Amino acid sequence: MTAGTSIYAKNLTKKFGNFTAVNTISFEVKKGEIFGFLGANGAGKTTAMRMLTGLLKPTSGEATVCGYNVFTHGEQIKKHIGYMSQRFSLYEDLTVAENIEFYGGIYGLRRNDIKQRSHELYDRIDLGHARNSLISAIPLGWRQKLAFMVSILHQPEIVFLDEPTGGVDPITRRQFWDLIYETANKGITVFVTTHYMDEAEYCGRVSIMTNGIIAAMGHPQELKQQYGVATMNEVFIKIARQ
Amino acid sequence: MITITNISKSYGKVQALKNVGFEVSRGELFGLIGPDGAGKTSLMRILATLILPDSGSASIAGRDVVKDYRYIRNNIGYMPGRFSLYQDLSMEENLQFFATIFGTTIKENYELIKPIYSQIEPFKKRKAGALSGGMKQKLALSCALIHRPEALILDEPTTGVDAVSRTEFWEMLKELKRYDITIIVSTPYMDEAGLCDRVALIQSGNILQVDTPQNIVNSYKGKLYAIKAQDIYQLNNLLRQHTNIESCFTFGEFLHIVFKNDSSEQQAIVLDYLENQGMKNIVVQPINPNIEDCFIQLLQ
Structure with a gap:
């Protein structure tokens, strides 16, 4: 592992009884990289992500995230990463401002910092007018952008995004990726899963999991050349059908 | 086959559907394409006689979705967005259950579901709750088809499903065209529009355009x-x-x-x-x- 590495995994494995969900996967993600973590349903993506975010102990192998060992320092990892998923991100019965305060508080930010970062957040995604609206009352696209901004409120070293754009309209989906690019440009590492194969093209590198292993990894352009196809969708289908 | 006229539906202050209207012909594979919150599920649920429109009307095979809901329920197949089969029954038991409810048997309509069901049949003793996403989807489609419905209403069958299973699912829908079943299917994935005979693009409760994918593409303004x-x-x-x-x-x-x-x-x-x-x-x-x-x- 070299300096400037955000995520390091070597032979990382998770078994549930006789079933090996993640089978000796190895990879490194550099600081500030946008890393796409792709795979078919049931390929082991969620299990791998749960290990990397300190939620699940691996069976064997090694891994460090932000320099912390996933076996021994799960709690430290949780403090240094951001996480957002399509399914759950914000509290629907709290307002926009309350959600920001809540997450800021959880991550131990001081009141003044929360205030200042809230203003920056409102400006960036143009949401100041809705600060007192309940999350349940704002459109899904805004919600997802807000959830992302909240997940990086504490300026983590890495942000994990689990299908962040599922079901979002095409314009908002692209605005979302603008935010991802800006974040990566600031040096925050982005680890993202998606079912939209055009979004795979936006990643610096992608890995594709099938049956618990990483079947392919590289820059989207390299993978398309390697498999002799024009789009990442075709790469994905070729690998998943092997 | 399906006629929708000036349908509106609100939930409190939120207007989910605003004067929506279009028609779907017999045997057509029709896509309702739009992001989450566009109103797709509300429209699907009105067609499936599960909720009532505030105003406007809709009919399937000439039967009104409000007045003739009994006829419609017996003659359509509906696959809700959320997996709604019995998780604690086996695959085969689920299929048998739905066949019995509709007064038929698996044997009677096996030919219709064979291209789909045969792919998962080796696992028919497995509990539905223990199936993978792609298998659940195939089982749900088999159950929606088992009574040989005139029309199929599929609410986001490919959401959250990987690219391979999505492709397979659309191949199955194409197969069904042979049996003259009218299919209305909703999806947030724009790239699936090209697989439909015609599509309606929907956003914030408004239909933006209804046409064949080719005509929609041809009507693009400007050179790209x-x-x-x-x-x-x-x-x-x-x-x-x-x-x-x-x-x-x-x-x-x-x-x-x-x-x-x-x-x-x-x-x-x-x-x-x-x-x-x-x-x-x-x-x-x-x-x-x-x-x-x-x-x-x-x-x-």
């Missing part, structure tokens, strides 16, 4: 180009700020752009500007728009 350079992020920033760029959106490794003034001189000015700003390996080519380009244009 794909452009890329070594630093796509910078390229995007530069183009968006340029006064001669009408629109600029990312599409995979390319940006799709429309020029305000499309003359070759004006294009050259933009390209010179990009090179002066340090953009390397610029590639520009005219392209045909896809449904997502059209959807974005309709939203603007």
Whole structure:
């Protein structure tokens, strides 16, 4: 592992009884990289992500995230990463401002910092007018952008995004990726899963999991050349059908 | 086969459907395409007789969805967005259950479901709750079909499903056309529009356009180009700020752009500007728009 590495995994494995969900996967993600973590349903993506975010102990192998060992320092990892998923991100019965305060508080930010970062957040995604609206009352696209901004409120070293754009309209989906690019440009590492194969093209590198292993990894352009196809969708289908 | 006239539906202050109307012909594979919150599920549930419209009407096979709900429930197949089979019954038991409810047997309609069910039949003793996403989807479709319905209403069958299972699912729907079953299917994935005979594009409760995918693409206003350079992020920033760029959106490794003034001189000015700003390996080519380009244009 070299300096400037955000995520390091070597032979990382998770078994549930006789079933090996993640089978000796190895990879490194550099600081500030946008890393796409792709795979078919049931390929082991969620299990791998749960290990990397300190939620699940691996069976064997090694891994460090932000320099912390996933076996021994799960709690430290949780403090240094951001996480957002399509399914759950914000509290629907709290307002926009309350959600920001809540997450800021959880991550131990001081009141003044929360205030200042809230203003920056409102400006960036143009949401100041809705600060007192309940999350349940704002459109899904805004919600997802807000959830992302909240997940990086504490300026983590890495942000994990689990299908962040599922079901979002095409314009908002692209605005979302603008935010991802800006974040990566600031040096925050982005680890993202998606079912939209055009979004795979936006990643610096992608890995594709099938049956618990990483079947392919590289820059989207390299993978398309390697498999002799024009789009990442075709790469994905070729690998998943092997 | 399906007629929808001026349907509106509100939940409190939220207007989920605003005067929606279109028709679906017998045997057609019709797509309802739009993001989450567009109103797709509300419309599907009205057609499936599960909720009532505030105003307007809809009929399936000439039967009104409000008055003749009993007939409709017996003669359509409905697959809700959330997996709704019995998780603690086996695959075979679920199928048998639905066949019995509709007064038929698996044997009687086996031929219809065979192309789908045979793929998962080796696991028929497995509990539905223990199936993978793709298998659940195939089982749900088999159950929706087991009584040989006249129309199928499929609410986001491919959401959250990986690209391989999605492709397989659409292949199965195409197969069903042979049996003259009318299918209305909703999806947030724009790229699936091309697999339908006709589609309705829906956003915020409004139908934006109803037509064949080809006609929708043909009605795109302006000439579209794909452009890329070594630093796509910078390229995007530069183009968006340029006064001669009408629109600029990312599409995979390319940006799709429309020029305000499309003359070759004006294009050259933009390209010179990009090179002066340090953009390397610029590639520009005219392209045909896809449904997502059209959807974005309709939203603007």
